[in-house]
Amino acid sequence: MSKKAENRQSDIYSQILSNGEVKVVDLANVHHVSMETIRTDLSTLENQGLIKKIHGGATLKDSYSEVSIEYKMTENASDKQLIAKKALEYIQDGSTIFLDPGSTTLALAKYLPLKKDLLVITNSLKIAQLVAETNHDLIFLGGKMLKKAKATTGSFTNNHLDSLHIDTCFMGCDGFMNMDGPTTFAFEEMEVKQHVLRNSTNKYLLADISKFHKTGTYKFANFSDFDCIFTTFLNNYERRIVEDVQKIVMAL
Known part of the structure; x- marks a missing residue:
């Protein structure tokens, strides 16, 4: 698949997340391609389990379906880079940080x-691989590997976390539409996140705009539990959703 097609499909999926439903004819006009090309794009997204094709367009397949970390890395990539750069300013040299599994925290790891x-603590295999190539110290938490998330979970992971003190944790999520806190799709991930938050002094949430329009299955915290949320530009409605977070930092 060409990079142009990948970018177009990422844009189409973002439109579906924002609007709930799209039309083939409208997408063809916006992207300056044929309707047949758009139908091919929609078939690709449907095969990935992201959407459901309907007559003349497409809609979300299921707002509670989990997608792989590989796909998440392509979604709203530029916004995630902005968020990561801003969050980096809040990391103190010589501190102990935790990086949660996720595409935005992965972007942060690259900086x-x-x-x-x-001292970087993580249960993310991809983040651990990146940090291992730096001069920083690394604690990679063992446990049972969740294949889609490429993250370790379970009692071994949680017990290890309870023996550690974390200065600052950077948490991702799968969304929080119609919720009073961030969510995740896996019960095992929910447990790990809760152990991290209990053992952290500073608690930061990283969330691109797509998180305001979808949600997972399990809420792992309240917004009031977080010292700060890093995101991009928010309208008044979106600001109200996260108003219980102590501080909102918009990376522009």
Whole structure:
């Protein structure tokens, strides 16, 4: 698949997340391609389990369906880079941080070489692989690997977390539409996140705009539990959703 097609499909999926439903003819006009090309794009997204094709268009297949970390890395990629750069400013040299599994925290991990003498704790295989190539110290939490998330979970992971003190945790989520806190799709991930939050002094949530329009199955915290949320530009409605977070930082 060409990069142009991947970008177009990512844009189409973002439109479906925002609007709930799209029309083939409208997408063809916006992207300046044929309707047959759009139908092919929609078939690809449907095969990935992201959407459901309907007559003349497409809609979300299921707002509670989990997608792989590989796909999440392509979704709203530029916004995630902005959020990661802003969150980096809140990392103190010589501190102990936790990076939650997720595409935005993965983006943050790529900037860590700009910091000094960190101890990085994570249960994300992809983040651990990145940090292992830096000069920072690394604790990779063992446990049962969730294949889609590429993250370890379970009692071994949680017991290890309870023996650690974390200065600052950076948490991702699968969304929080119609919720009073962030969610995740897996019960095992919910448990790990709760152990992290209990053992962290500073608690930060990273969330691109798509998180305001979808949700997972299990809520793992209240917004009031977080010291700060890092996101991009929010309208008044979106600000109200996260108003219980102590501080909102918009990366522009």
